[in-house]
Amino acid sequence: MARTAIAVGAVMTVAGLIPVPAQAATQQATAACSMTLGTATVQGDHKFQRITATAPVTVGAPHVGPKALFPVDQVRLASSVGWEPDPPTGMANSGYVRIVNDLYRFRYVTDTTTGQLDPTSFQKTKVGGGWIHQTYFEKSTSHTYALEGNVITRWTVEGSAWRNKATYTGFSAVKTMALISQTRTYDTFLANTRGGALYTIRIPSSGAPVVKKVRTATWQKFETLVAEKCGKQSTLLLAIDKDSRKGYLYAVSHANGAATVIKGLGQVGDQLEAPEDKTHFRYYPSSTEADAQLYGE
Secondary structure (H helix, E strand, C coil): CEEECCCCCCCEECCCCEECCHHHHHHHHHHCCEEEEEEEECCCCEEEEEEECCCCCEECCCEECCCCCCCCCCEEEECCEEEEEECCCEEEEEEEEEECCEEEEEEEEEECCCCCECHHHCEEEEEECCCCCEEEEEECCCEEEEEECCEEEEEEEECCEEEEEEEEECCCCEEEEEEEEECCCEEEEEEEECCCCEEEEEEECCCCCEEEEEECCCCCCCCEEEEEEECCCEEEEEEEECCCCEEEEEEECCCECECCCEEEEEEECHHHCCCCEEEEEEEEECCHHHCCCCECC
């Protein structure tokens, strides 16, 4: 099918990767919204940092691990990674990663008391090959999305089956995107263009995407956007400029085209972007009790 168109973050203790109960996370968010930024490093490790929208912005010390999950310097794209309890003392993490030209789904369990990987739990399952030119990949509640050239492709994923492929053309100007809304009837992305504009792209369950311009300029330098829920309807947005190795945090109101309010919260500290950092992703609680569903538009 062709179409034409142009969260409170995962909360964990850095030392032990121990999740905070959803109620505590909600209470904490009333004071200052936060996100946990995940990174796949050149070494193939996972790294996590807590970023909090205080004044100035607070960046927690990075936790590196598990290590050597993926081949050295071969990770090209990563989806958001969700975690959920794995009784009695484990925490299961799952997501997608593109290694060179192949897409894999992965899952692993860490011990919440020690933070160590259970080596028997690591699963890496190949989805398919030929993932060569994609510049963005993400999974929502029941769909996955990829941006390749001017085309956004959507699949419905049920277990290991990828069905109902839909393509939407006309997105050649898009540089990167971030998922900001997940509902039963649509998903919405915030996207910047190479010319500097900022748009929302709503992709409904059926019908053509709805594109709204949010800003006209200044957003072209960012190669990565990571969004997290803030309150019930707003978004905490991290924009990363890989050339300067700097990140900037923004508070974004419930998106409404040009009427959307965007408040700059400041630069994220220099410790955010280390030379070995390659691919960033949202790290969030995926259990139904966590209330981490995005609703930014």
